[in-house]
Amino acid sequence: MNRGAAAARYAELPLPSTTEESWRFTDLKGFDPDAFSANGTKTLQQTVAKSSMLDIDVAGLATVGHGIDVESAPEGIRFEALDDAHPRLGELVGADEKFAAQNAASWQHGLLVHVPKGVVLERPLYVRIANPPEGGTLFWRLLVIAEPGSRFSLIEDYGSSSDEVSGYSNAVVELFVEQEAKVEYVSLQNLARETWHFASHKARVERDAELDWVAGGFGSKKGKVRIENDLAGQGATSRVTGAYFADGDQHLDFDTLQEHIAPNTTSDFAFKGALRDRATAVWRGMIRVEPNAQKTNAYQENRNLLLSPKAHADSIPGLEIQANDVRCTHGATVSQVDRDQLFYAMARGLTQADAERLILRGFFQDVLDRIELEPVREALGEALEARIPQG
DSSP, rough: OOOHHHHHHHHSSOOOOOTTTGTTTTOOOOOOOGGSSSTTTTTOTGGGGGGSOOOOEEEEEEEESSSSSEEETTTTTTEEEOOTTTTTTTTSOOOHHHHHHHHHHHHHEEEEEETTTTOBOOOEEEEEEEEEOOOOOOEEEEEEOTTOEEEEEEEEEEOOOOOOOEEEEEEEEEEEEEEEEEEEEEEEOOOOTTOEEEEEEEEOTTTTOOOEEOOOOOOOOEEEEEEEEEOSTTTTTTEEEEEEEOOOOEEEEEEEEEEEEESEEEEEEEEEEETTOOOOOEEEEEEEOTTTTTTTTEEEEEEEEEEEETOOOEEEEEEEEESSSSSEEEEEEEEEHHHHHHHHHHTTTTTHHHHHHHHHHHHHHHHHHHHOOHHHHHHHHHHHHTTTTOO
16 A cells, blocks of 8 residues: 555544444543654654663664664665565555554654575664654654574664653554564563554464564553464464553553464463553453464463552453364453562561562563563563662
8 A cells, every 4th residue: 555545544544442342441532643743843862772771782783763774784684774665565564553554654764674585693683763752753664574494583672761752653563474484573662651652563474483572561651552463374383472561640552463374373472561550551362263273272361460559450361263173272360469478578678669579570570581582581670670669
C-alpha cells in the first residue's frame, strides 16, 4: 500500500475505543494523534545515547534522531536506511489498524537489517531511538530479513533523557526469519513518562527457524504494543520473554498473538510485570492454531505483582484451536506482595525498599534467566530494581 492509500485508510478508521474488546481496558480519551506536530520543536532528543539501557560491544550501531545515523555496520550485510519502495515493506504489518495505517503513511525514519544466507554475527546489531520532541512525533519503521541459515542478535532501544517530554511515538517492526535462521530480537522501551507509545511488531518464522524475542516495557504514558508471531514453517520455534514495570499513573498494554500455521511448531510466551502507585497494565494473549497445524506445542503465561494497593492489572489469556492433535496451555495471575515475605526480610535488618527489591528480583528471576544475552539480562534486572525508591 502506498502512502496516499495508507493516509486515506488512517483517516477513515476511527480512534479505538473501549467498546472494542481489544481496547476494553485502554481508554484513549483525551488523546488526539493529529494534535502532535510532525516537526514538534524541530529538535529531537540528541542525548539518547546517555539514556540507553545497555553498554554493550556491538557489530553495528545506528542512532535515530533527526534521521538515521548508521555509525558502523559489519561487512557483508545491509544495515542501512530503509527504502520506501522495498518490496517486503508492509508485507506483515499493513494499514488495517488505525495506528499502523498512520505509520504506513507517515514514517520518517526506517532501518533495513538484511543478513544474507549463512552469515553468522558474533556481536549484536544495535539501534538507539530517541524520544519524540516536546509536542512532536516520531514514526519509526524497522524491517529485518534473516536469510536461510543466518544467525544474529538485534537490539532496539527506545530511550529518553527526560521523563517530562510529552510526545507521540508510533513504531512498526517486521521480522522475516527464513528457513533454519536464528534471530535474537530485543526491544526495550524506556520513553519519557509523558509520551504516548503505540507499536505493532510482527514476525514470520519459517521452516526449522528460531526466533528468541525479549520485550522490556518501562517508559511511556499510555498506548498499546502488539506482538504477533506467525509460525509459518514446519518446525518453527518462537520464544517471547516480556518484563515490564509501571509506576505513578503509567498504563502499559501488551497484546500478543501466537499464530500456528504449520505443523510441528512451538511457541512459548512468558510475560511478568510489577506495578506501583496507581499504575495499571493490560496483557491480552491469544494462541491461535490453524486446522493444518497439527502437533503444535504452545504455552503462554502472564504474572503480575502489585506493590501498592491502588495498582491494577488485567490479564486475559485466550485459545483458538482448530486442530485436534495439539498441546496448548496458559496461565495468568495477579497478586499482591506477600506480606509474610516482606516481614521476614525486614525482620532480618532490611529496609522495606531493600526487602521489596529482593522480592522483586525473585519474582522476575525466571524470566530473566530466559534471556540469552547477558548484558540484556543484567540491564533488565537493574532497571527493574531501580524502580523501587531508596528509602
